[in-house]
Amino acid sequence: MYFQNFPAIYYEYEIGSKKVLRTVTDITQNIRVVSSILDSITLYDEYDIMDGEPPEIISNKIYGSPLYHWVIIIANQRFNYLEDWPMPTDQLETYIKDKYGDQMYATRYHINSDGYIVNSTEPGSTPISNYDHEQQVNESKRRIKIISPNLLNRILIQFNDLI
Numbered sequence: 001m002y003f004q005n006f007p008a009i010y011y012e013y014e015i016g017s018k019k020v021l022r023t024v025t026d027i028t029q030n031i032r033v034v035s036s037i038l039d040s041i042t043l044y045d046e047y048d049i050m051d052g053e054p055p056e057i058i059s060n061k062i063y064g065s066p067l068y069h070w071v072i073i074i075a076n077q078r079f080n081y082l083e084d085w086p087m088p089t090d091q092l093e094t095y096i097k098d099k100y101g102d103q104m105y106a107t108r109y110h111i112n113s114d115g116y117i118v119n120s121t122e123p124g125s126t127p128i129s130n131y132d133h134e135q136q137v138n139e140s141k142r143r144i145k146i147i148s149p150n151l152l153n154r155i156l157i158q159f160n161d162l163i
Contacts, residue, residue: 044075044145052088054081063149071155076144086141092134100130109133 011024047058055073056066063071078084087095096104110125112118115136118125128136147155 044147047144047146049086049142049144051086054085058144058146062146063152068152071147071152072144075147078141078144084141086138092138096131096134099134104131105129 008023010021012019012021014020047062049058055069058072059069060066073079076084100106106129107127108130109117109128110120110122111128112122112125117133120127
């Protein structure tokens with residue numbers, strides 16, 4: 001449904017020595033359009049993503065349909081499900097084990113009282129294990145902005161007018 005209003009562009013590529021012209025959907029133009037619409041919104045609600053909860057489920061909870069997941073993704077500038085979204089606990093555990101191996105509980109990072117990574121020689125720095133660091137990074141991805149359901153229709157109308 002969302003992609004049906006996107007403009008088409010022609011993409012040329014080669015298969016062997018043969019040139020092929022294919023019509024594809026230009027999603028980049030529309031991301032810029034929606035971003036400009038969303039930039040004008042100053043009031044957002046905050047939402048904490050539950051473990052393993054994808055944008056489609058959040059969209060269904062907030063807007064009554066999974067089809068508006070793209071509003072959540074664009075409003076939060078989180079386009080990569082693997083890197084921009086918090087990992088479920090079991091996936092995070094596997095990631096940490098794969099990344100650090102037997103060094104997962106070793107101290108590699110130091111943080112200051114504000115939680116920022118600092119040099120270990122900085123006064124007041126606290127050591128933090130690789131495991132705890134990765135958990136903190138993952139947790140920092142949980143809080144997202146949610147546009148009020150009352151504004152969704154206005155965004156959809158503006159979006160349709162602009163494309």
